[in-house]
Amino acid sequence: MGFGFKYHVPGTHLPARYYLLVIALLVAFHVLLSATHEAYGRATSISQITPAWVTRNTPWSVSELSSNPFAWKNLIGDDYPSEGHLPQVGDANATFVILARNYELKDLIKTLKQMEDRFNHKYHYPYVFLNDVPFTREFKEWTSNIVSSKVHYGVIPHDHWHQPPDIDEAKATANRNKMVKDNVIYGGSVSYRNMCRFNSGFFYRHEILQQYRYYWRIEPGVDFFCDVDEDPFVYLRDNNKVYGFTISLYEFEQTVPTLWKTTKEFIKEHPQYVSEENAMGFLSDDGGDSYNMCHFWSNFEIADMDFWRSEAYMKYFEYLESKGGFYYERWGDAPVHSLGVSLFARKDQIHFFHDIGYRHNPFQHCPQGDVHRKGKCWCSPADTINAAAGRINANGQLTSYSCTERFTKLVH
Secondary structure, three states: OOOOOOOOOOOOOOOHHHHHHHHHHHHHHHHHHHHHOHHHHHHOOHHHHOOHHHHHHOOOOHHHHHHOOOOOOOOEOOEOOOOOOOOOOOOOOEEEEEEOOHHHHHHHHHHHHHHHHHHHHHHOOOEEEEEOOOOOHHHHHHHHHHOOOOEEEEEOOHHHHOOOOOOOHHHHHHHHHHHHHOOOOOOOOHHHHHHHHHHHHOHHHOHHHHHOOEEEEEOOOOEEOOOOOOOHHHHHHHOOOOEEEOOEEEOOHHHOOOHHHHHHHHHHHOHHHOOOOOOHHHHOOOOOOOOOOEEEOOOOEEEEHHHHOOHHHHHHHHHHHHHOHHHHOOOOHHHHHHHHHHHHOOHHHEEEOOOOOEEEOOEEEOOOHHHHHHOOOOOOOOOOHHHOOOEEOOOOOEEOOEOHHHHHHHHO
């Protein structure tokens, strides 16, 4: 067949204008029914023939989302009951907790997609997004569209986020300026200190989180490398664990110069809160006289909020708060959480999730051996914090920057 050849289906010889007339009549009839019968219009809309995974997981543009009268007609207030969200399948009373800014949306979308693909598409645990200012409609539309489950959006109460009025601002400013001069990371940032204080002692008090017990903390831009087949929330619950981590390392000593001294003062006043089977060996090389700076990196943590709500931890946080170290120094939530759980829980209640591949720049944990293969991980087993640049100990020896081996030896 060459150019210009006109092919006709055998047995059809009607002029083309009759076919066009029939098609035009059918289209006109469809438009008339769509306009006069709402049920017909819904049943024959594009959204009804689009696969569910597309409408639920494809990050369409905000203008497309906003113009869809069916996808967003129920989006009212801070709870978004999207039609694409599925009932929870996971058996635990648990949620993801995400502290995020509106401008972090692009990084967050990537992270949420990984979490859904690697874990939550099977369990549909809800998400709680928190911010010190209201989330934009754009943020809500993108995030609620990318996940498979129920979502909540909350604003942090003013007093839970901002520097307390009893802080001596002149003293705090002088100390921040010194940290800047000494090149301490986030040394001059008040907002970073607000975040550390909030995560240390307030996030689990937020009204939205009162209905939940377990949480998985997620931060925008982090990576999840492997399939997570076993439900970590159920694992914690069924094995009486209160805290889980993937990465542990050493804190910058300049940020917590008096944290250990303050902690020792507290446990001296309240020895009843210290567990007999504590993990002091993770925190100290000399039986508690000094702090070795080891801590669990809290940008990833799967934990029991009832532990943070316990009398022991609440009293501990209140004591720290009274000393002002979150602002006069730069106490982080990672060492505060680590000290609290290592002292007030049993060491066997802390769990290393060796099978969860995770990266928060610049460090990552990548599972090894059969665990890497089983999890279909896309990280390199050689690129893990245990093989990263080390630190010099008191004896001048080069050691791993990770504290995880110290922990595993302690609990086994």
